[in-house]
Amino acid sequence: MINTFDEKILDEAQQWIEQKKTVILATVIQTWGSSPRPIGSLMIVNDSGDFSGSVSGGCVEGEVVRQCMDLIKDKDKFKKIEFKVSDESAWNVGLACGGEIAIFLEKFSDAA
Amino acid sequence: MQLNILQEIINLKNSKKEFSVITDTKTSKTYIFFANKPIDINLKSFETEINKLYNSRKDGMIKDSDLFIKHYHRPIKVVIVGAVHISQYFVEYAKPLNLDINIIDPRGYFASEKRFPNVRIINLWPQEAFQHCPLDDKTALIALTHDPKIDDPAIHEALKLKCFYIGALGSKKTHENRCKRLMENGFKEDDIKKIFGPIGIKFGGRSAPEIALSIIFQLMTEIYKK
Structure with missing residues (x-):
């Protein structure tokens, strides 16, 4: 049997939209090697920089928020971003676990 | 993702339905997929692969396409x-x-x-x-x-x-x-x-x-x- 947890993130996105916020949905669409969160994991970001949910174990969320904020200002409605193993420099954003992930960012809008 | 699709996903989840959401990562257009309902015309050519992933309940990219599928399981x-x-x-x-x-x-x-x-x-x-x-x-x-x-x-x-x-x-x-x-x-x-x-x-x-x-x-x- 497959159980998932009852994700409330889309309900939260809906509440933000009702508050007239621009909201981006981030979805983990591909993973290679060991990745902290499975494919299908969701995170949302709004134009105030608030975020909810997760796409990693906290390793790349900060960078995802920044990319989402850029997308909010952009005329494009979506983009794909990738993160690889973090290198020697501890200041680099990356996955310490040695995995790779691809994340799809998309705006909620009237039409696709 | 279109706002009407977001609302539909929330409604379907609240009514404890089982379904999948398919996102075209080249356009961000999103579709709702049910196992027992006819598939959207735009997805028709990927039907076999979509059904395969639906039946295994695995989230992921659909083979040889730009489509991503995520499942919503019945509680x-x-x-x-x-x-x-x-x-x-x-x-x-x-x-x-x-x-x-x-x-x-x-x-x-x-x-x-x-x-x-x-x-x-x-x-x-x-x-x-x-x-x-x-x-x-x-x-x-x-x-x-x-x-x-x-x-x-x-x-x-x-x-x-x-x-x-x-x-x-x-x-x-x-x-x-x-x-x-x-x-x-x-x-x-x-x-x-x-x-x-x-x-x-x-x-x-x-x-x-x-x-x-x-x-x-x-x-x-x-x-x-x-």
Whole structure:
């Protein structure tokens, strides 16, 4: 049997939209090697920089928020971003676990 | 994702439906997919691959396409007999889990909506309650009244309909007596052995919230085994 947890993130996105916020949905669409969160994991970001949910174990969320904020200002409605193993420099954003992930960012809008 | 699709996903989740969401990563256009409904014309050429991923319930990119599929699973039905203190904590802890909880208790003062806001409560004896809330092999039955008048008929029904998880509250002695009664009622030893009694994973806690936690842990373990 497959159980998932009852994700409330889309309900939260809906509440933000009702508050007239621009909201981006981030979805983990591909993973290679060991990745902290499975494919299908969701995170949302709004134009105030608030975020909810997760796409990693906290390793790349900060960078995802920044990319989402850029997308909010952009005329494009979506983009794909990738993160690889973090290198020697501890200041680099990356996955310490040695995995790779691809994340799809998309705006909620009237039409696709 | 289109706003009308977002609303539709929320509605479908609230009505406990099983479906998938397909996103075209080249356009961000999103589609809702049901196994028993005709597929959108734009997805037609990927139908075989979509069905393959749908049947395996795996989230991921659809082979040789720009399409991503994510599944929304129907919650697992849990029937609790006894609107008792442990059940209140069970409901509280199970909130972030994808469980569809139904509580049966013929005693009106236990089965009050004030004690269980936002939970389906059936204020009837188990035999009558099961007409409104039928059991099957995909349902879990948790008996918590430790009153044989209420628990026993529920356990009978759960054994007959082969619930994937049957747990019953009570000490070892209480459970031994329960097993004896079940034998007298013609149930086979092999089936009776499948009942988790005393219910829950042993970790030392005996308070209502701790027992609730130990039941959830045991139930989730069984869910992933099946």
